[in-house]
Structure formats: C-alpha cells, structure tokens
Amino acid sequence: MEWITVIAAFLQRAILQGTPLLFGATGEIITEKSGNLNLGIPGIMYVGAISGVIGSFVYENSGADFIPIVGVLVAFVSSLIGSLLVTLIYCFLTISLRANQNVTGLALTTFGTGLGNFFGGSLIKITKSSVPFIALTDTGKAFKTALPFAKSLGWVGTLFFSYGFLVYLAVILAIVAAFVLKRTRVGLHLRAVGENPATADAAGINVTKYKYFATCIGGMIAGLGGLFFIMDYSMGIWSNNGFGDRGWLAIAIVIFAMWKPDLSIFASYLFGGLYILYNYLNTSMQMIPIIQMLPYVVTILALILISVRKKRENQPPAALGLSYFREER
Amino acid sequence: MEQTRSVRTEKKRSEPLFHITKRSTVTLAQAILIRAIAILAALLLCALVTVVLTGDNPISVFITVYKGAFGTGRTLVTIHDIAILLCVSLAVTPAFRMRFWNIGAEGQTLIGGLATALVMFFLHDTMPTLPLVLLMLAAGIAAGMLWGVIPAFFKAHWNTNETLFTLMMNYVAIQLIEYFLKIGDKSGSNVVGPALLGEGIPNLFGVQYLFNILVVALLTVVLYVYLNYSKHGYEIQVVGESENTARYIGIDVKKVIIRTMLLSGAICGLAGFLIVGGASHSINASIVGGRGFTAIMVSWLGKFNPITMILTTLLLVFLGRGADEISTQFGLNSSFSNILTGIILFFIIGCEFFIRYQVHFNHSRRKDERTKAKETPNTTEDA
C-alpha cells in the first residue's frame, strides 16, 4: 500500500499545481470561443489574486472578529470585481474600439502584473499598516478547509477530498463551460461568433454583447486562478512574481486541450504534474528546467500537429484575433 | 396600417445612439493631434495616480521623473535602455509589416543572448577580443534566426498559428537558459556572471555602452532603408497588404515569410548579443526583462516605422525610469512603472480608433429619418 500513498500524494500535488492553470484555461477558452485572443490573461490572474488579497487584508486588519465564511466571501468577491474591471478595459479597447488584440492583451498583462506586484509590495506602506509582510493566514486557512472526513479515508481521502472548495469549483466550472458550449443555445451562438461573426450577425445574434460577456466571464474565472494560488496554494502569503509564468501555461493548455474545457481538466493536471515531476524523479537538479520545458514543447508539438492534420474540429476559432466591424469591405 | 406605423417609430427609438464608419482620409496633423491628446490625457491620469499614491505634489513628482531618466550619471544608462528596447522593437517590425504576429521576440533575444554567453563561457580566455566578439555575434544571430524561422516554416507550409507558436517558444528559451545556469554555475546562483563569461565587448573610446548605442543607431537607419527602399522591404509590404496581389505579381509568399522571419530573428539575436556581450556580461532568464513584449507595443505604436519608433521607445523608457525613481524615493514597489506604462499604452491603443474610424451621433440623423417615415405614408395616400 506504500506506493499507492505516494502516487496519491503526487496526484494531489499535481492537482493543486494544476488548479490555477485550469481556472486560467477555462477562462481563456470561453474568451477565445468568442474570437478574442486575450493575452492579458496572465495579468488578469495577477489582478484576481491581488484584489482578493486587498479585500482580505482590509478585512483581517479591520479589527473585527474573523469569521471564516465572511473572509472567504470578501476575498472571492473582491477578486471577481478586480478581474472584471481590468477585463473590461480589454473588452472596451478590442471590441468597442476594435484595437489590435495582441497589443492590447500584452499591455494588459504588463499592467495587471504590475498592479499585482505593486500592491503586493506596497500595500503595507500605503495603508500604513504595522504588520511586517502580507500573511493572510486566517483567510488562507478558510480557503484550505477540506471536507472533515478526508483524513480518515487514507489515500482516497488525500486524492479526492483533501482540497479547499476552489479546486472543486475549477472542475465544476470547466464541466459547466463544456456543457454550455456544446449543448446550449448560448454556447451555439457563442461558437458562431468566434467562428464567423458576419454569419452570426446576419442570423440576428448580437456579436458585441456575446464578445463582451464571454470575455468578462472568462476574465473573472481566470482571476480565480490567481486567487486560488495566493489563498489556498500559498496559504495567504504574498510573494512578488510568486505566480510566475502560470498565466502563459494556461494559454498553452488551451491549445493543448484543443479549445475543449473538459479536456483542459486533464491537461491542467498533466501540466501541473510535469511542473512538480522533478521532485519524484531521481534526477539531478540540473534537469529541472528541462522537465519544466516539457509543457511548452508538448504544446508546440500539439499546435503543429493540429495544423498539419487540419482536422476542423481541433482548429482555433476561425475568427480568433480579428475584430469585427459590420461595415468592413 | 396605423399599427404598422407605430411599430415603425418604436423601432427607430431602439436604434443605437451613434454609428461608426471607417474614415477615408485623415490628415497627418489630425492624426498627430489625436495621439497628442491621448498621450496628454494618459500622462495626466498617471500624474493623478502618482499623486494619490505618494501624496507628493505634481510638480515635484515630475522633477523626480525627470531626474530618474536624465539625472546625474543616468543619461547614458537611459540612452542605452532606449537603444536595447529599440533594437528588439526593430526586430519585430519586418514581421509585423508582413502581418506575421511574432510575439516571440523575448525568446529570440534570450536565445541569442544564451548563444553569446555560451561562446563567452567556453572561449573567453582562449582567443583575442576581436575574433571572440565576432564569434559571439555570429552565434547570437544564428541562434535568434533559428528561433525565428521555426514558427515561420510551419506558418508558411501549414499555416500554423504563429502568435501562439512564437509565444510558446519564449518559455522554451527561458528554460534552456535556466538549464545552462544550473550547469554553468554549480554554486546554484541564478545568474552566470562576468567571472565565468569574461568581459565581452570592450568599451569603445572608454565609454560604457557606446558600442551598443552606435550599433542600434546604425541598425535603425539600415532597417529604415531596407523596409522602405529595398526590393525585399517592398515584397514584405505587398505580402502584408494582400497575399492575392503578391501571387498575382509572382512573389513567392512562403519564401518571403521565411526570409523575413530569419531577419526578425537575426535582429533579436543581435539584441541578445548586445545585452549579454555589451552590457550585462552575464546571463539569466530576466536579462531581456519583458522587452520582447514591450517591443511589440513599441513597434505597433510607432506604426512599424523605425524612425517613429525612436519616439515611442523614448516615451516608454523615460516613463519607466521615472516611475522607478518615484518608487525608490517613496519606498514603493518597483512595479509602479508597469502600471504607468499600462495606462499610457491603453490610451494610445484606444486613440487609434479615432484615427481609423469616425463616430457619427445619430441625433440629427434620427430626426430626419423620422420625418421621412412620416412622409412615406403620405405618398401612400397619394397613390
């Protein structure tokens, strides 16, 4: 039974590593399905994290008694609001003002990453607080609360029941997104907008509305990935650039999962596993970067493969990256 | 009849308040004015944000910014910063003119830097300076070309999405550098420095960075001429504007894509060579520091024109260094400059809309359509 415990522990850590990626990937898939290539997702994830941190910071230092459920709600809602606000900048520029999506997205990533690190590094100074560093341990604990019986179930408990609620939410959101895209009218219309906005427009679908909604919802979901990373994975302790390049990894997963949210669950955990694989392999420290390179190499291979095979269902949305203007000649 | 008519007026009211058309012409003066207003508005907002966060008065904030960029002993560093960012921006420009969205400049530059560092690492005390520098240059450029041509090859033959491909290549390059750091320096630090790499490019006339600055200045002119006055530059533009026309006049589109990305990658590699060989004399994954991404915005904001790009680079570097100074002085986090850069970029990106499109408010239009709608039933009764 020893080996099964080890595997369960590895999978558990892979799932923890994969969860922020899953949020990001689900958000980006929903966004890209509307034809918007949002390269601002890495920045939005930073904003989602820092907004939650700011909310919690204010709450934890307000002097009021800490109630876990309120703590979680405050962080959750502030995260959503923060992500929504910055995503709206992207939406306004690319959808209403038809700006170049690549440039806008990258600018948003610069802005969002800056916003995260700036407030992460200066929050104490700005609020003239007396604490030495940001450690939202109460909120972190509340986010990490797992099902009480998890510990008594051995490896089954470790693998399936040992997580905070955001891990389950990530999976649920991915499944719901897959369902909505595949089986509902809204999903059909959204896919039409991303594939062929002119046809969608002619069919009476409000292209602008769909693009706005999809991008904003996608941004908010991605922001939760940042929140999970800081509150649950890092137990409420902020460190600058701690989130690293996970935002780009999330975009890689979108390609690897061929724009399918259900597949992205497995892809996220796979990439999460690759991220920590070196701990379990008997390799030298030197090989760590090579192992961490794997997700990107695998994604490039996937990208090449889908373009060479030309299977239509696996292609990026046909209108991805293009702004839509009805009167365009 | 009565009912249809009322339905019609109802419809009118739900029409949007304005409609948008593409501008057919915009004079240079108009375009400059729109951009100037946008930059001014952005700077005002930046100032406001700074004042709120620091509590300082606006004038001394401005003085701090200026000092940060051009204070004593800083001018040279600032000019070097401009040169390096400009170099990477020049690199992506030929590709962008061709509408090939190369967002892999970060990786192409890093890999150029890595190749340069490898040459220095293994050969720095085995040969005289000149051949060493030439070898570093060749290695840097070759590596950059390789990193650029891989996505181009797949784009040309299978139309593989180049945006996503080049993006992923960045992270492969970063991990390769991490790997080299682990091997190169057994002490486990995150940087391989001058002790292991040697001194690289010597100072020209005893002035630090002069070599880099001169190379980029020359490159700017050369690239400007190449893009606007050479046959290659002309082909790049035709392919970017219309592949149909390119085929009509017999341009080999695949060849142009690959050739142009070789050039784009080569200039990135050159930038990597300049950074590692001529400035940092060390290598780690953050020597390019996001310039590969900023370059995309510089090039786009400068309308893919090397000369205009000097100005956009200047603006961003000036602001960045100024913001750094503010954050140091007020004990704030250095990412402050990213926030200000973001604000400026949003405004400039947004203002392009008003250069390309015209907004007509339907105020008056709606009115005369309503009168028209009233007239139409009248003709009915006449008929």
Next chain:
Amino acid sequence: MSNTIALQLKGISKSFGSIRANRNVDLELFHGEILAMLGENGSGKTTLMNMIAGIYYPDEGQIFVDGEEAVIRSPKDAFGYKIGMIHQHFKLVDLFSATENIVLGIEDGEPYRLADAEKRVREITEKYGFEMDPRKKIYNMSVSEKQTVEILKVLYRNADILILDEPTAVLTPQETQKLFAVLRRMRADGKSIIIITHKLHEVMAISDRVAVMRRGEHIATVETAETNETELTEMMVGKKISLNIDRDEPQGSIDRLEIRHVCCVSAEGVRLLDDINFTARAGEILGIAGIAGSGQRELLEAIAGLQQLESGEILYRNPKTEETEELRDKTPQQIRDLGVRLSFVPEDRLGMGLVGNMDIIDNMMLRSYRHGRSLFLDRKKPHELADQIIASLEVVTPSAQTPVRRLSGGNVQKVLVGREIASSPTVLMAAYPVRGLDINSSYMIYRLLNEQKRNGVAVIYVGEDLDVLLELCDRILVICGGKVSGLLDARTATKEQVGLMMTKVGGGD
C-alpha cells in the same frame, strides 16, 4: 397557382449614390407560383429582391404582403412576414452541422434541443424531397448541399415566400433538376417562389411567369407558357444601342495564344472550365461573353499562371524567337522569365491588381520592381511612369503619392490599365475593365485597348455589356457553364445571337 396575391410591390425605387438600381418597379407574386426574375447583370434584380428580404430599405414605394403594407427593415422583419431569401453567397458556419446552422439565431423561448431540431429538419427534408443529413458538417458539404441548408434555414422559419438568387449558378445540371423538383413540391404546398436566373431554358422549365428587368426597370411580366426564348432574350437585352466605338480592321493577324482542351475543377469539385479551346491573335480584340461566373475569371487566371489546370495546354507563340512556349503549370514569375509579356487587368482591382494602401508610384512598381540587379528599389522610373499615366489618362488625384484606395473607381482602373499597358505586352487580358466606370472613363479604356490592338497586341476582353462587346471586339467567344458555346464574328453577330448562346449550354443556335 391561385389568383390571390401573396406579395405586391408598388413604385419601388432605390439608388446607391448616383446609380439608380431600381426605378419605380411594380411587381406581383401569387400564392403557389414560381416567378422567374430575368435580366442581365446589373439590371437590378438582386437589389429589388434584397429590399423584399430586408437587406436594403427602399427609397420610395411600398411592399404589401397578403394585402397588408409591410415594413421590412431587417431579415428578421422579413421572417416575420414569412419571407426568406437564399443568397448567392452562403452565410454558414463551416464548423457547424446542418441543423446547428439552421437553428442559429432562433430565440423562440423553447428549450434548446438539437435532437428535436434535427427531427424537424428531417421532417422538412422528407416533405419536400431534399437529400440531406442534418448532422453533416458544412465543411464536408458540396455547394449544392450548402444551398440546401440555406433553403432549409428559410423553411425552418416557416417562410411562405422564398426568394432564390441565382441558385443554379453553382449547380450541375443534375443538381439543378433535383432543386427544381423540390421547388415544384413547394409550389404544390402553396408556397410562392421567386427565382433569379439568367438561364432561359431554366426559366422555361421551372417558372409559371417571367418578370424581365432591364437597367433597373421592370419591363414586363409574361406567362411562361405564352412566350419563347427569343422573345425573352429581346426583352432582356433590349434594342441595340449604337455606342460609336472605333474599330479598325485587324492587321495581319498572327496566332499568339492558343488554348487547347483546358479543364479546371474547383476545390469543391465543381467543374469550372470544361474543354475550352480558342486562339487569340495578335492585332485583334477577342471578346469573351458570358453570364457572370461562367468561368471567365478562372480562364484568365489560368492563362496568367494563377489557376491550377486539370488538363489542357496553353501555348504561347513568342514573336521574337518564333518559338512556342507551354505556359501551363508555370507561376507568373516563370512565365515572365520565359520572356512572355503578358499583362492582366483582373476583375478585383484593389484586391489583386493593386495594393490599396500603397501610393500610385509604389503600385507602378508591382510589375517592374524586380528589374536590375540592385537590391534597392528604383522609384525614379515608376515615378515618371505614374506622372505620365496621370497626365495622359487624366487620372484625378492629389498627387502621385496618394494611396490608390482614396481614388474613385474610374481613376483606380486608369492606374491599373495604364500600368499593365506600360510594360508593352504582347498579350493583354482585361476582365470587366469598364465595370463601374463613367462614360468618359469607359471610352478612355476602349481607346487604350484599340491602341494596343493597333500595336499588334493580342487583346482579350471579358465584358458583360453586349453592345460594347459587339462594337469593340473583332471576334466574340461565348462561354456558358465553363464550356464554349460559340465563336462569333463581332461585325456580323447580333445581340440576340450572343444572348441566346450565353444562356444555353452547348447550343450554337
């Protein structure tokens, strides 16, 4: 056919800028009939139908549906009146199945169940005899299947009035027969159908009545049973109008370009060119007449090295070396390297012939920039050429540095034709070179083509105005459905002769 009116148009007029597309049109459509709309290109048929379908809104006039005045401002409004139009350019999402495309945009408040929708689609297909798998993806479909999806879209929305814009243009004869069978079943079901077509034999085969349009006006509506193809042709083309275009006798005509058994198939498997044979001679203008989309574009592009051939030969007799060169399967560059001086004024001026965002000088260079060994461009000669063309062809432009997209249509065309002529070609191909041009610019183009003819160039002129073809050209090749349907001497041929050949597959008379 019943005698109750389903749709009535009264005094409909529509202008686009200075062009009057429709002038005071009255039209009636009965319940349970098939009405054919007949007319040449640009006669205003499609514009008129677009107003019924809600794409355009008429400047003047009224539309009545079942006797009630209807206000149709959008395709949605049109569906509200049970009117649906099947356009020539399909609006479909390639990645979706037939059913997904059919239900796209429907917000009926019902729960979304694709299986139910598929069932309804099946019911409709069975009722009218379509062959269609509701689950088939659009990208796997032939053109005729895509058209079926468009028709199903309209039927699914319960349309009683269907408008089909040239539905047979993209179909094989067998597919056309199937479509007609479906249309007859719809008619039996009480639906009213308007079908736009150029092909007279189809008009005779399918319609109950024929409405003929000419230059934006409704000429007449006649019972199909009481008319014949000759009479319809006369109504459609009108009386011959004298244009007084100069025409010289061809001087010492030598064969320059020989097209032998050329065949070509589209990516979708539709046969675009079917055994085309003809010879273009130096010092004459060869006109190519045909309904739009009969293979003219593919033919010219094949000669220019832009279209892959399935079989056949394209032979060029080099006047200098007297040698014969095979141009088939060569790129434009390879053709030029052979010393073949081929000029081509394509139909798509700003999308192919010119680069809209470049100025006149840079557009002059498109053909010539490769000259010389220098790595750099020589803008001096193109600048001179630009100035010369601006002066001699009276191009209205602020300067030679103006981007061509800012010029008016006529001036764009002068720039393009001027450039193509400047390379002193031995073969000059021009596709619809006077389309959209005003009278003066048109005559300028005719004059230029005649000059080329006098200089011994083999000119190939693809046109749509029969009067122009008959007065400008020396010989006229008529093509129909990718096949040659006749070769006429332009000096003796009549308009009716050409018109009949254009609309009749394989028929010479």
